[in-house]
Amino acid sequence: MRRIIIMLTIVFFAQALFGQESKFKVHAISLDLNLTAMTKKTLNAGMDGTNYNAAFILSYLKNRISLNYLSGDSNGLFDVFPGVIKNYSEFSLLIGREFINYKHLSIEIYGGLGKYKETIYRKHTPYPPVPKKQTFSSYSVPMVLKVDYIFNNNFTLGLNAGHHVNKINSFGTYGLSLGYHFQNSSH
Numbered sequence: 700m701r702r703i704i705i706m707l708t709i710v711f712f713a714q715a716l717f718g719q720e721s722k723f724k725v726h727a728i729s730l731d732l733n734l735t736a737m738t739k740k741t742l743n744a745g746m747d748g749t750n751y752n753a754a755f756i757l758s759y760l761k762n763r764i765s766l767n768y769l770s771g772d773s774n775g776l777f778d779v780f781p782g783v784i785k786n787y788s789e790f791s792l793l794i795g796r797e798f799i800n801y802k803h804l805s806i807e808i809y810g811g812l813g814k815y816k817e818t819i820y821r822k823h824t825p826y827p828p829v830p831k832k833q834t835f836s837s838y839s840v841p842m843v844l845k846v847d848y849i850f851n852n853n854f855t856l857g858l859n860a861g862h863h864v865n866k867i868n869s870f871g872t873y874g875l876s877l878g879y880h881f882q883n884s885s886h
């Protein structure tokens with residue numbers, strides 16, 4: 700999986716840099732930074748915290764290809780296990796499409812595959828004894844909805860909502876994003 704993502708990244712970077720000679724041209728290269736909250740419906744999961752998400756997006760017409768890195772921890776407002784800290788990260792490749800582009804409003808939907816990793820740190824181990832540090836990893840299927848307000852050809856401010864499905868801990872995210880377009884976009 701990691702090799703496939705690296706190979707696709709190299710191909711799209713090469714296309715973005717050397718696309719002058721080809722018929723396929725990247726219309727925009729964007730960087731989105733998100734500060735999001737994470738929610739898990741099951742209270743005993745102890746997963747309420749803050750996420751940090753960075754997305755590198757290539758745009759061609761209404762199509763999007765996004766490399767995402769999501770990271771966060773469970774030090775939230777509603778921690779149900781005060782002696783337990785959970786750190787998590789997800790690296791994913793998403794394919795998306797812009798469905799609405801009306802004046803200063805843009806709505807995009809993404810879906811893809813990723814790799815999810817979760818590490819649990821315990822200050823005290825309960826009975827029966829459990830290791831103080833445990834790490835789990837799994838493939839994931841992230842789905843994201845973006846609603847952006849376009850200030851000009853370079854800046855966007857938006858709302859993101861996502862659902863990340865994996866066999867360890869499926870969860871939802873929501874929050875604000877700030878985007879910068881390095882080239883004139885298709886907006």
